[in-house]
Amino acid sequence: MLIQSSNPLNGSALIFPALECIHIVGFALSIGTIAILDFRLLGLGLKRQSVAELAKDLAPWTLAGLAIMLLSGPAMFSSDPDMYYLNISFQIKMVLLLLAIVFNYTIHRRVTLKGALPQQSKLVACVSLALWMGVMAGGLFIGFVGDAIPR
Amino acid sequence: MSPLSFAQWIQSTGFFTDLRGSAYVYPIILTIHLMGIALFGGMILLVDVRLLGLGMRRYSVSDLVNQLRPLKWIGFIVMIICGLLMAGCKAEEYYYNTFFWTKMSLLALVGVHALVFHRGVYSNTAALDAALTMPGQAKLAAALSLLLWTGLVIAGRGIGYIEPPLDKIHAHLFANPGSLPRVL
Numbered sequence: 001m002l003i004q005s006s007n008p009l010n011g012s013a014l015i016f017p018a019l020e021c022i023h024i025v026g027f028a029l030s031i032g033t034i035a036i037l038d039f040r041l042l043g044l045g046l047k048r049q050s051v052a053e054l055a056k057d058l059a060p061w062t063l064a065g066l067a068i069m070l071l072s073g074p075a076m077f078s079s080d081p082d083m084y085y086l087n088i089s090f091q092i093k094m095v096l097l098l099l100a101i102v103f104n105y106t107i108h109r110r111v112t113l114k115g116a117l118p119q120q121s122k123l124v125a126c127v128s129l130a131l132w133m134g135v136m137a138g139g140l141f142i143g144f145v146g147d148a149i150p151r
Numbered sequence: 152m153s154p155l156s157f158a159q160w161i162q163s164t165g166f167f168t169d170l171r172g173s174a175y176v177y178p179i180i181l182t183i184h185l186m187g188i189a190l191f192g193g194m195i196l197l198v199d200v201r202l203l204g205l206g207m208r209r210y211s212v213s214d215l216v217n218q219l220r221p222l223k224w225i226g227f228i229v230m231i232i233c234g235l236l237m238a239g240c241k242a243e244e245y246y247y248n249t250f251f252w253t254k255m256s257l258l259a260l261v262g263v264h265a266l267v268f269h270r271g272v273y274s275n276t277a278a279l280d281a282a283l284t285m286p287g288q289a290k291l292a293a294a295l296s297l298l299l300w301t302g303l304v305i306a307g308r309g310i311g312y313i314e315p316p317l318d319k320i321h322a323h324l325f326a327n328p329g330s331l332p333r334v335l
Contacts, residue, residue, distance in 0.1 A: 033193050048218065
């Protein structure tokens, strides 16, 4: 409550939608580049370059996008922490986000930089895509939970 | 058939009535729409930063543009299909939504952008790669593309913030046939 009432973010009706737009650009950059890499693992897209090369070249863009998301996200959270904290979709999203980030910088990173058997690579790509799709769905459903869908 | 009566008709069809009535289908379509944005937007950004010389410089423009083309089309078609489904659900409401028309105008400008720069930039990548410095036209295309797509994200998000009061509009139209109320 304390954060909420004194939070300058709640001072203007335009700040929250602006943060949402920044958040969308952030995930287009981060999840977009991760997806490009996953599609490469699945044999689609930038095939002239090796997976490792592509992974190295995309890494700074992924990180920049993640930074944008992880700055705009908590700012949005701070506008109404009680609501988010109790929102089942938000809770699921946070678990998936943690899993997705850890997966991205451990197994996914290892497979893209060092290589793996084709089947393993494809499995890793699918898991990565599924985790990030889950994160997006979780984020989007925050606004729909409690309305028509029970908490 | 006027655009308004078309909008009223399309959202009253059984398909879109069912879609609107479901608690889960609409957010799921919106989620897939956003996945299209992540995939498509990510690729647009990469090509644009390459054209502007800000990144991805180990790749030739030809490699990026040509190899990403099929994935871009997949992302674009997914976005358009989901967009049409969502627009159909709330067609009459969107008819009165300024952000919706802003977004449609920006989409039309994306089409114009593609037409204008197709010959000189996007199907001319071999010449861009051979040039010593990136031609101004290519940089202009990239800068405008970034602006247009950022504008599309903003307008798209804005659509959800406007809820035209359809019952008030209907009451106004019933009392004053032929005169549209000022919305917004």
